[in-house]
Amino acid sequence: MAIGHKNTTKVALLVLLLSLMLSLTASVARNLQWRLSVATAVEVCVKAAVGAPDKLGDCPFSQRVLLTLEEKKVPYRMRLIDLSNKPGWFLKISPEGKVPVYNSGDGKWIANSDVITQVIEEKYPAPSLATPPEYASVGSKIFPSFVKFLMSKDASDDGSEEALVRELQALEEHLKAHGRPYISGERVTAADLSLAPKLFHLVVALEHFKGWKVPESMSSVHAYTQAMFSRESFIKTKPTKEHLIAGWAAKVPKPPNLVVPCWLI
Numbered sequence: 001m002a003i004g005h006k007n008t009t010k011v012a013l014l015v016l017l018l019s020l021m022l023s024l025t026a027s028v029a030r031n032l033q034w035r036l037s038v039a040t041a042v043e044v045c046v047k048a049a050v051g052a053p054d055k056l057g058d059c060p061f062s063q064r065v066l067l068t069l070e071e072k073k074v075p076y077r078m079r080l081i082d083l084s085n086k087p088g089w090f091l092k093i094s095p096e097g098k099v100p101v102y103n104s105g106d107g108k109w110i111a112n113s114d115v116i117t118q119v120i121e122e123k124y125p126a127p128s129l130a131t132p133p134e135y136a137s138v139g140s141k142i143f144p145s146f147v148k149f150l151m152s153k154d155a156s157d158d159g160s161e162e163a164l165v166r167e168l169q170a171l172e173e174h175l176k177a178h179g180r181p182y183i184s185g186e187r188v189t190a191a192d193l194s195l196a197p198k199l200f201h202l203v204v205a206l207e208h209f210k211g212w213k214v215p216e217s218m219s220s221v222h223a224y225t226q227a228m229f230s231r232e233s234f235i236k237t238k239p240t241k242e243h244l245i246a247g248w249a250a251k252v253p254k255p256p257n258l259v260v261p262c263w264l265i
């Protein structure tokens with residue numbers, strides 16, 4: 001009788017253990033299923049390369065969104081949009097015809113990288129990419145200054161080069177004073193993910209079109225670009241230099257043809 005009682009207890013314990021394991025497995029499976037359904041749902045439309053519509057293109061705003069997803073390890077589906085031949089379905093979800101547009105899985109498409117990155121931060125708070133408000137606008141005037149200089153026909157006359165150097169110098173001083181390697185110090189934040197793709201355009205396009213480089217004296221800016229451009233997320237989401245140059249080539253004014261006196265030929 002005593003043995004029978006012991007056996008019953010053992011069986012009861014075994015059943016309890018089995019049911020615990022089953023419920024644990026079910027919960028893990030549910031969690032995984034939920035994660036997979038969330039994972040496969042995120043979609044982002046980004047610029048395709050000029051002249052190569054099956055390759056990632058050169059839009060710094062698109063790269064900013066991709067970087068945010070990569071840094072947060074959110075799985076996503078990327079759709080390449082040929083901006084010279086926008087498909088009808090794309091114009092329906094992005095009436096302004098701009099990339100990036102983002103869909104977090106609820107079927108609602110959101111435009112503008114400022115809004116998209118905020119939405120991603122709220123939905124996936126870890127790791128936090130929030131920039132302390134006092135650093136949020138660091139470097140924000142660099143991109144417009146770069147574009148002005150790149151487009152300038154006579155930079156020595158219009159002050160666009162000096163204006164860009166001033167903005168880069170302000171970044172240099174910020175990095176020196178407040179916190180290398182990143183804008184907010186030790187941690188990468190949204191401000192870095194917005195600025196780095198723009199600095200990549202600046203470095204590549206100015207060297208190609210104007211033979212211009214960020215002054216050597218700006219050692220903190222150089223260290224910053226090196227730190228950002230070598231991040232795994234950046235390498236995975238950057239356009240090739242060739243595609244970046246192809247993207248700007250149609251917009252950059254051609255230098256005036258040199259008039260060579262016929263007696264020199």
Ligand SMILES: N[C@@H](CCC(=O)N[C@@H](CS)C(=O)NCC(=O)O)C(=O)O
Pocket residue numbers: 047058059060061062083097098099100111112113114
């Ligand atoms: N402020 C917008 C800018 C987006 C933007 O200008 N995207 C460009 C590509 S980098 C675009 O889609 N342009 C439309 C076109 O070229 O037709 C953002 O932050 O998302």
